[in-house]
Amino acid sequence: xxxxxxxxxxxxxxxxxxxxxxxxxxxxxxxxxxxxxxxxxxxxxxxxxxxxxxxxxxxxxxxxxxxxxxxxxxxxxxxxxxxxxxxxxxxxxxxxxxxxxxxxxxxxxxxxxxxxxxxxxxxxxxxxxxxxxxxxxxxxxxxxxxxxxxxxx
Numbered sequence: 001x002x003x004x005x006x007x008x009x010x011x012x013x014x015x016x017x018x019x020x021x022x023x024x025x026x027x028x029x030x031x032x033x034x035x036x037x038x039x040x041x042x043x044x045x046x047x048x049x050x051x052x053x054x055x056x057x058x059x060x061x062x063x064x065x066x067x068x069x070x071x072x073x074x075x076x077x078x079x080x081x082x083x084x085x086x087x088x089x090x091x092x093x094x095x096x097x098x099x100x101x102x103x104x105x106x107x108x109x110x111x112x113x114x115x116x117x118x119x120x121x122x123x124x125x126x127x128x129x130x131x132x133x134x135x136x137x138x139x140x141x142x143x144x145x146x147x148x149x150x151x152x153x
Contacts, residue, residue, distance in 0.1 A: 008046035008056055010039050011146060018047055018055040018147045024069045030065040034059065043068050050142055050150035052077045077148025080106040085115075086113045086149070092130065100135045102151065103141035109152040110134070 012030040016022075024047060024114075039045065039059055045053040047069065054077050057069040085107045087098055094146075102110060112131075131153060138150055 008044040010034055010037050011046040011048065011143050012069075013143055014047040014049050014055070014069075016049075016093055018049055018053050018074050020071055022071050022084055023060065024055075025058065025073060025116065028065050028069040028071060031065065034062050034067050046146075047071070048077075048142055048146075048148055050139065050148075052079055052148050054148055055111055077118050079149055080108060082108045082110070084109045086111050088112075088117075089114045092133075095130075096137045099137045100141045103138040103147070104145050105146065106149075107151045108149070110138075 010033065012026050012033065014024045014026060015028075016024050018024065037060070041061065044054050044056055044058050044096040045059050047057060053074060055071045057073075059067065059088045060070050061068040083106060085102050087095065087102070087110055089112050090098070095140075097108065118133065131133070135153060137151075141147075142150055
């Protein structure tokens with residue numbers, strides 16, 4: 001019997017397109033999250049793609065490296081009003097903390113800037129590898145807040 005009154009027990013980030021009837025393969029990190037949260041096969045999972053699309057699907061399979069979710073419904077999440085952040089390049093931990101809080105507050109664009117006073121900060125939070133860490137922290141905040149949009153980096 002199909003039950004439509006169940007609520008999702010976990011939220012995950014999906015890098016793949018969210019299409020009704022499609023199967024989404026989640027990352028190793030998402031699979032770990034589902035295992036730790038003890039989400040069983042057959043339970044509902046909420047998905048976000050960071051570009052304004054949300055979905056609900058049934059967990060089909062969980063392994064150490066990935067998880068599979070069959071998408072049963074999708075929705076569009078309206079984009080928030082534009083808030084642009086010129087983030088000062090600071091030490092790594094402060095920059096990551098700021099990225100997380102900016103995501104939670106609904107910032108729509110993130111632009112790191114080296115100000116005159118931030119040139120002396122060592123070690124500075126900049127470069128492509130560090131930007132990947134910033135994006136990862138923002139994805140974590142997106143999952144926790146249930147938002148639908150990642151800031152433009």
